[in-house]
Amino acid sequence: MRALLRMEQRLDRPLRLAIFGEYNAGKSSLANLLGGIESLPTAAISNTRIPTLLYYAPEPEIWAIRHAAGQLARVRADQSTLPHAVFRLEVGLPSPRLRTMQILDFPGLAGPGQVDLAYHAVDAALWCTVSTQAWKESERLAWGQLPARLRACALLVATHADLLASARDRERLLMRLRRECDSMFQDIVMVATIDAIARMRKHAHAPVETERQSGAADALDAALAALIVSARDRRANSALRVIGRITHHALSQIDKP
DSSP, rough: HHHHHHHHHHHSOOOEEEEEEESSHHHHHHHHHTTTTOOOGGGGGGGGGGEEEEEEOOOEEEEEEEETTOOEEOOOOOSSSOSSSEEEEEEEEEEEEGGGEEEEEEOOOOTTTTTTTTTTOOOOEEEEEGGGGGGGGHHHHHHHHHHHHHHHEEEEEEEEEGGGHHHHHHHHHHHHHHHGGGGGGSEEEEEEEHHHHHHHHHHHHHHHHHHHHHHHHHHHHHHHHHHHHHHHHHHHHHHHHHHHHHHHHHHHHHHOO
């Protein structure tokens, strides 16, 4: 019964998409774009090194999760410091996109094996690499240290593509990434992060619709939609396997004299 309850809770929860990458790789900017927001609503989580989960809430709210006991502590919008021993921050925002997709923004990975994913319940992943120095050896090593189930359901996102000199440079970079990384990711997309953030800032009343105006945003949306379908299928198949094991165990108990 406990296993069925956990499975039901997982299936009811929106898909959780984790964003990884090295420091200053554009992870938080991408999280803002995906969530349809310009910035997180507090100075306390600015430049934080704590995993930050964005989820839907009717009104903005921030909670600090303590790792040891799972205790919740409310964080005020004007709070400049966080409680001690915070495992994860959870930020509720009234963004329609977050109704179906939660976004987990991880701190920068300085090296392989530096993230403990056991308690974050991640369904799919995005790896951010800066277009001007994309896919370094340190990134390849760090990516290889993440669980295989995540690497099998992931996108590679080349951020800050608008810093490249020309469309030809962007085309060459995309060709190189596909040649070197195609087998490691479900898809590879490029995002003009600076332009997209500027459009969101200019049209704050409709950030999602404005971001969709660019072809790059359409490519990201299409790749993300395919990733979500894949993650949902994987989650459903996992639930079916659990049900199969529970059913087999129950029938074996019934058959006993």
